């Protein structure tokens with residue numbers, strides 16, 4: 001047993017202490033924003049929306065052992081945003097003006113880079129290799145478009161001491177992409193200093209809201225789409241806004257979604273082992289800023305907190321109700337007599353075996369996936385530890401309670417397992433172990449098994465259908481050529497397919513490689529993607545002009561805005577009443 005305990009210790013806590021964002025001093029930034037605020041003439045803004053072209057400019061190249069990976073990661077991030085975000089371009093190239101501040105603390109923009117760029121947002125990227133600091137990467141927007149207030153120049157710093165750790169498997173590479181995506185989103189404008197500059201891009205008017213401060217320091221950001229989506233997701237019709245992180249001070253607090261409420265959403269405040277999600281919440285926030293519009297896409301689906309109501313949103317684990325999202329008996333790392341093995345369970349979304357702990361961001365402990373027991377990481381299989389357990393690691397693996405542990409071989413049995421699974425089109429879950437299929441379509445059931453062969457069996461998850469509906473994995477996490485969103489890879493130019501496994505020298509339409517883009521899509525030469533209609537739009541005449549929205553969205557200024565789910569329910573029940581009369 002000692003070996004396993006040791007291995008829980010070393011991996012788990014080293015990783016959970018690394019916070020991935022600290023912004024540089026914001027004084028200058030704020031000053032600039034205030035200076036510009038009253039001069040903005042939003043009515044002059046060009047009304048057409050184009051795909052965003054992000055450019056990363058190295059101040060110095062990353063070290064050679066990470067250069068290639070960094071280049072690919074940045075390429076993926078550029079392609080991902082180009083495929084998903086629209087922006088109001090400036091006329092002509094982005095020009096670095098001599099009046100701009102060049103000293104940003106983290107870095108000084110050298111004269112040679114104070115030039116013009118054929119792009120919509122430029123990040124100056126600098127490197128360090130520092131074990132003493134606790135961030136992996138950090139970023140901030142620094143220069144803003146004078147009319148819209150949209151970030152046009154940003155700074156980013158990579159701490160290669162940690163970035164290097166994200167090399168090797170497809171799952172590790174995916175984590176590196178997530179880090180840069182996360183940082184880029186701050187650079188795109190998700191940072192608390194900018195909230196007061198957000199505006200309604202249909203009317204070009206500033207929102208009239210105040211950020212609501214809860215007694216416990218959590219703040220609620222009342223931007224319209226984020227608030228509406230949160231109301232719809234959590235099932236609470238009167239939220240004050242999207243709740244932001246209150247822990248870890250400046251740089252983290254205020255500029256991230258609250259971990260206790262949004263859990264593994266990419267824009268929560270720290271790296272989390274297991275599956276981070278890019279959900280509609282982040283897209284909503286980017287649109288709410290007024291700086292961006294979102295194109296048609298499939299986002300990752302969040303299960304955490306779904307339909308749990310106002311009480312969950314407001315009180316999290318302080319509620320009188322006990323929510324399954326949280327655990328109640330955290331492992332105490334300072335108590336030597338405590339044994340982490342006594343605090344294990346599958347993580348809430350079953351992507352790995354977790355230990356109940358407080359990760360430093362949450363008020364409420366939850367099952368934090370132990371990196372070496374992250375079922376989705378193919379590299380985690382270790383013959384000495386797992387022989388006889390029939391464990392399977394990879395994007396198609398999930399955590400289950402129990403396990404088919406061999407009777408004949410001496411093995412560790414920790415009470416939880418990683419096994420291969422599949423979901424059919426009716427969202428029925430099947431577990432596959434050693435070539436045998438076990439039906440897990442009924443929550444909490446225990447499929448029968450060969451008792452001569454195995455010591456014990458498994459217990460199916462409580463919510464197999466929900467898990468199947470939220471599955472959004474891509475084969476081999478897009479093979480280090482793309483980023484998986486909602487089960488679809490966005491691949492760098494030159495690749496296509498479900499897993500970016502095919503070469504493609506023309507355009508990509510979804511996972512297909514095509515010569516010309518089909519109707520209702522628009523060829524984009526920056527990303528080599530066929531860009532669809534605006535998000536949640538059925539038919540459109542351009543990528544920024546919707547003519548008919550999907551159900552539960554309304555057309556506002558050529559784009560689709562979510563309708564409150566609650567009013568829909570209300571309308572239906574009123575109709576039902578009429579019918580009854």
Ligand SMILES: *[C@@H]1O[C@H](CO)[C@@H](O)[C@H](O)[C@H]1NC(C)=O
Nearest residue numbers: 046047048049050089090091
């Ligand atoms: C608005 O932007 C579009 C696309 O970038 C461009 O073709 C058009 O000339 C711009 N119009 C004005 C008035 O600047």
Ligand SMILES: *[C@@H]1O[C@H](CO)[C@@H](O)[C@H](O)[C@H]1NC(C)=O
Nearest residue numbers: 200201202203224225556561
């Ligand atoms: C922007 O303003 C328009 C016009 O008042 C309104 O219909 C729309 O709901 C607003 N958009 C958002 C996201 O609040």
Ligand SMILES: *[C@@H]1O[C@H](CO)[C@@H](O)[C@H](O)[C@H]1NC(C)=O
Nearest residue numbers: 205206207208209210211222
């Ligand atoms: C902004 O909202 C406040 C409170 O709801 C209201 O009193 C004020 O008149 C509003 N201001 C504008 C310009 O709409």
